[in-house]
Amino acid sequence: MLVIGIAGGTGSGKTTVARSIMNKLGSTNVTLISQDNYYIHHNGLSFAERESINYDHPNAFENTLLLEHLMELREGRSVNIPVYDFSQHARSAETIRIDVKPIVLIEGIHVLTDEELRNALNIKVFVDTDPDVRILRRLTRDINERGRTLQSVFDQYLTTVKPMHDAFIEPSKKYADIIIPEGGENEIGISMLTILTERYMIDRAAAYEIG
Template sequence: MAMTTPTRRIHYSPPWGNASIIGVAGSSGSGKTSLALAIVASLNLPWVVILSMDSFYKPLTPAQSAAAFRNEFDFDSPDAIDFDVLVDRLRDVKNGKVADIPVYSFQKHARLEQTTTIYSPHVLILEGIFALHDQRVLDMLDLKIFAEADADLCLSRRLVRDVKERGRDIDGCIKQWFGFVKPNFSKYVAPQREIADIIIPRGIENKVAIAMISSQIQKTLQHKSAQHQLELTRLGKIAEDSPLSPNAIIIKQTNQVKAIHTLLMDETTSTEDYIFYFDRMVALLIETAVDFLPFTPSQVTTPQGHVYMGLKKTAEISAVVVLRGGSAFETGLRRTIPDCRIGRILIQTNYRTGEPELHYRALPANIKQCGLVLVLDPQMSSGGAALMAVKVLVDHGVPEDRIVFVTYMAGRVGVNRVLRVFPEARCVVARMGDDMENRWVETRYLGC
């Protein structure tokens, strides 16, 4: 089954492809984090996230680290922030890519080896004392906010935070405040007030300002949703006018396969029989998909002493289950590839707009190094969720030609929608169905 590449690639931009970034600056202790949390809480959406500039302090030299433990290092100067790394990560977020965020320990005064990951936010809130300082950051911001608070209140908040969360003593905190924080506020922080779009006094107590910002973000999200729906409609029209992609592999319709189809399509089939034969069909689909794994010639000796020239796999296989339906594939997958590493993605369709939405992802470690990645979903109709699932893998570094979407039933438009955007990927299908057929396969399998 040699891969053939169909016609030219069609561009697709997911909802997070041009993330909106909001900057929140202000004095240390002015309530920036609390303000950002209040905005996120008022929206109650999984794709609005907060990024703290505290993660981007520069690694310290031994001399600087010793000074930091004596409370004599200036963390409140722009020179302490690694703006180059910050700008690079913001560009990744802006372009819909995976952004690896450093982790800084104030107890150790050092950047830790591990990182955290930000991926697919529609809106990102950047909060920090210098969020509006660097012109490269300003060029990426869609909204600039300055949080204002009384200096005495800022000092008391900083004392509580540094003692409780950063392991410092009160004398050291006061030493830092008067030695660095207060003079740097006038020199570096206060000038950001002049370029802010919105100045918010009283922080989280200012309910009107929070409601106004939340309303603006809601409008931004609604605009992104409308644009994404138009994008899917455009792709659907292109797919309708195209023949079935040569990278869509329909398994051979043998008598056994037709007999299993008959049982699965029969509404009188018992739940026990349905599960048994669906697991058998999944095994056939997985066996077909595994043929795309790279193999290399291998010579072995048989128990009778003969030499056999065969093949052995040269890379590992991972699978990504598209929840909830993809969980119906797991038993058949385990029977076929017992040691397969499995990840999960939750993509749900918004029943008000019909738009697929990414809610959760947990991918196998080092998935981009796998020789083959199977994406499992029992049914593909419009192809919107499948398109998003493949896009997630590509954004995480999985080469397109190593991705195989495996499904029991699919519509021609849905398959073409995916393979016109990702022409080097492949799709293994057991049965071609109607383009807009309602999902029923996992309901029969799971019983609910």
């Protein structure tokens, strides 16, 4: 199984890049997992307390569970991953069944920040997009899809999003094997990554047959 990690700042286009690869290679060959689903479940806290958590810090994610699920998939077993409800800052009661497929894409802001998670990746990608574009995309997404207000998005950006990006996400770019500027707008970069993925799978299959 080939595991590709796709990191980058908020609104950089990580999900668009991942979905473009899935569309090119086919959903029967590719599974997409979002690190966002693995936000720690603070079910013992009130809504106000959950609302005040720094969700842009690496420690906001339960990467141990993500790694457990990845190990299960590598061993040929399907997993049920959590679903995160951003409007409630909590995990939903629902889960998503993930079946075993040749390629797993893991996308998220801190995919390259965590050393253990990095070591579990075969290919490490960083989507590098202009900060002005990223904040506008986040503003649109959080208001339209996550029930946030303009003021709350503005406050969160200044207090946690930008500081955490500068402290953790941007520095993690040094671990990337491939950097794709401008995210989903970069058709050439996406095509190159797709070709690399196909080549990798062919080489793995050939090595398996020889072995």
